Amino acid sequence: MVKLKSNDDKEFEVEEAAVIQSEMIKNMIEDGCATSVIPLPNIDSKTLIKVIEYLNKHINMGKAAETGEEDDLKEFDEQFVNMGWEELFDVIMAANYLNIHELMELCCQSAADRLKNKSVRAVREMLKITNDLTEEEEQEIINDAPWAFEGPEIDDTVN
Amino acid sequence: MDVLFRLPVKSLVRFRCVSKSWKTLISDEYFKAKHCNHAKNNKKLLIAQMFPDDVGFVHADGETESYKLWVMKEYGVKETWFKLFTIPRFFAIPKYVFADGEVLFYEGYFPYNGFRTSKGPYELLPSSYDTYLQGFVYTESLISPNLLI
Numbered sequence A: 001m002v003k004l005k006s007n008d009d010k011e012f013e014v015e016e017a018a019v020i021q022s023e024m025i026k027n028m029i030e031d032g033c034a035t036s037v038i039p040l041p042n043i044d045s046k047t048l049i050k051v052i053e054y055l056n057k058h059i060n061m062g063k064a065a066e067t068g069e070e071d072d073l074k075e076f077d078e079q080f081v082n083m084g085w086e087e088l089f090d091v092i093m094a095a096n097y098l099n100i101h102e103l104m105e106l107c108c109q110s111a112a113d114r115l116k117n118k119s120v121r122a123v124r125e126m127l128k129i130t131n132d133l134t135e136e137e138e139q140e141i142i143n144d145a146p147w148a149f150e151g152p153e154i155d156d157t158v159n
Numbered sequence B: 001m002d003v004l005f006r007l008p009v010k011s012l013v014r015f016r017c018v019s020k021s022w023k024t025l026i027s028d029e030y031f032k033a034k035h036c037n038h039a040k041n042n043k044k045l046l047i048a049q050m051f052p053d054d055v056g057f058v059h060a061d062g063e064t065e066s067y068k069l070w071v072m073k074e075y076g077v078k079e080t081w082f083k084l085f086t087i088p089r090f091f092a093i094p095k096y097v098f099a100d101g102e103v104l105f106y107e108g109y110f111p112y113n114g115f116r117t118s119k120g121p122y123e124l125l126p127s128s129y130d131t132y133l134q135g136f137v138y139t140e141s142l143i144s145p146n147l148l149i
Helices: A023-030 A045-057 A061-067 A070-080 A085-098 A101-115 A120-126 A135-144 B009-015 B020-027 B029-041
Strands: A002-005 A011-014 B055-061 B066-072 B081-088 B093-097 B103-107 B114-117
Touching: A002 A023, A011 A045, A023 A085, A045 A070, A045 A085, A085 A101, A120 B009, B009 B020, B020 B029
Parallel strands: none
Antiparallel strands: A002 A011, B055 B066, B066 B081, B093 B103, B103 B114
């Protein structure tokens, strides 16, 4: 068992087989730096619970492919990314920090799918980006490729 | 950035308008190359051609009249040939494998002429499927063809 500590001082016990899906922790264990609790100053307990849920489910991924449980795992993944936008970003940050490749793939793809059809205004709002382009600069980009700003799929809602 | 290079070209061309740093990033050559690479990696090539992707071939057995589709999981590695499936009395050219394992076929032989998928005919296609002559797999890219000349 490996002990992880979130930045709000909560401790979690995780099986080693699950936690080594994180390259970062795997390296720590190999270097003998994981004998006591591993502090994770960038991750809060809410996010860490999600990450551990994913790790535990994916622990037997190789086995699942053999026994035909892939569909089950696919369904879990679909349900897993069905979370709020802010929450999804917290998980991406955590997956990036812990270096969990598959989780990073899954969450980034979900984020991309959600952004794909958004309008420029909606993207700015979703990612809290301040527009620093002048009106002329903006018009120039639009004139450059007007087709990219048209179409029935473009969605101006923020969610 | 890990999120952005998963977006289609139309979204990226639009999102240059989000802010100055997005405009710079999306116009950057490194980003364009990375985007192109990601799009390519998501493709499974079935037709035996010289691409660093999956390679496959079709094996039609005359005696049992069954059709077998093979895929080379890792290009150039003989041990990775893998039999995808067998369909009795069927002959067609595989065109594309989707992420869920469904395969798109082109049938160019009378009385069939058109596209179908491995699970069922014509599910994914526009209604006038019988008039299509050919189909190609393509990758969207931000890299302009002018740069390749």
